[in-house]
Amino acid sequence: MTKANGGRAGDERGAEGRKSARARSASDLTLAKRPNDAAPLTSSAKSPRTARGELTRRKILDAARAEFGSRGFADTGITEITRTAKVALGTFYTYFHSKEEVFRALVSDMSEQVRLAVAPVLAEGRGTLEAEERALAAFLAFVGEHQQVYRIIDEAEFVDPAGFRAHYENTAARIGERLAEGAVAGTMAPPADALDAEVRAWAIMGMNVFLGLRFGVWGTEEPTKVAASANRLIRDGLTAG
Numbered sequence: 001m002t003k004a005n006g007g008r009a010g011d012e013r014g015a016e017g018r019k020s021a022r023a024r025s026a027s028d029l030t031l032a033k034r035p036n037d038a039a040p041l042t043s044s045a046k047s048p049r050t051a052r053g054e055l056t057r058r059k060i061l062d063a064a065r066a067e068f069g070s071r072g073f074a075d076t077g078i079t080e081i082t083r084t085a086k087v088a089l090g091t092f093y094t095y096f097h098s099k100e101e102v103f104r105a106l107v108s109d110m111s112e113q114v115r116l117a118v119a120p121v122l123a124e125g126r127g128t129l130e131a132e133e134r135a136l137a138a139f140l141a142f143v144g145e146h147q148q149v150y151r152i153i154d155e156a157e158f159v160d161p162a163g164f165r166a167h168y169e170n171t172a173a174r175i176g177e178r179l180a181e182g183a184v185a186g187t188m189a190p191p192a193d194a195l196d197a198e199v200r201a202w203a204i205m206g207m208n209v210f211l212g213l214r215f216g217v218w219g220t221e222e223p224t225k226v227a228a229s230a231n232r233l234i235r236d237g238l239t240a241g
Contacts, residue, residue, distance in 0.1 A: 056095070111167040120138070132231060137226070172198070
C-alpha cells in the first residue's frame with residue numbers, strides 16, 4: 001500500500017530523528033560506527049507500569065519466543081501467541097500493536113538475555129583472555145537452553161533488519177571494549193589501528209556465533225571444553241611453535 005504524503009513526511013522526520021540519535025550515541029562506542037548504521041526500532045506500545053504488567057508482558061514475550069522459534073515468523077499468528085501466553089487478545093494489544101512489533105521487541109529482548117547470560121562471569125574481574133573463555137562457555141550454555149535464539153535472530157534479518165544489525169553491532173562493540181581494556185592492561189596485544197580493533201572484535205564474535213550453532217544447537221559437548229579450545233586459538237593462533 002502507498003502511504004499518503006503526510007505519512008511519508010512523518011517517516012522522513014522519524015528517520016531524521018533516528019539518524020540524529022545515532023549520531024549522538026556513536027561516541028559512546030569503543031568501535032567506530034559508519035554513518036548509515038541502523039538503530040533498533042523503538043516500540044510505540046504501552047510500557048508496563050506495575051510489576052503485574054511487567055509479568056504479563058514477560059509472558060507474552062516468552063510465548064512469542066516459543067511460537068516464533070518453533071513455527072517461524074510467517075506461520076505464527078497473534079492468536080497462537082496469546083493462547084500460549086494464556087492471555088486475552090485485548091491484553092496483547094495493551095502491550096504490542098502488531099505481530100511485527102512483538103517480534104521486534106523479542107529480538108531486542110533476546111539480545112539482552114544473551115548479554116545478561118555472560119554478564120556475571122565478566123563481572124568477576126578476570127583477565128581478558130580468561131573472561132572471553134568463560135563468557136563463551138556461558139553463551140554456549142545459554143544457547144543450549146534457548147535454541148530458538150538462532151531462528152529468531154536469523155529471521156530478524158528480514159523481519160527486523162535494524163534490530164538484526166543492532167544485535168551484532170552491539171555485541172561486537174562489547175567485545176571490542178573488553179579487548180581494548182586488555183590492551184590497556186597489557187594482557188592483549190594492542191591493535192594496529194581502529195580497523196584492526198574492529199576486525200578482531202567481529203572475528204571473535206563470528207567464531208562465537210558459529211560455535212554456538214554447532215555446539216549449542218546441534219551438539220551437546222561440554223561448553224567449558226569447547227570454550228577452552230576456542231580460547232587456545234585466540235591465545236596461540238594456528239602457527240606452529
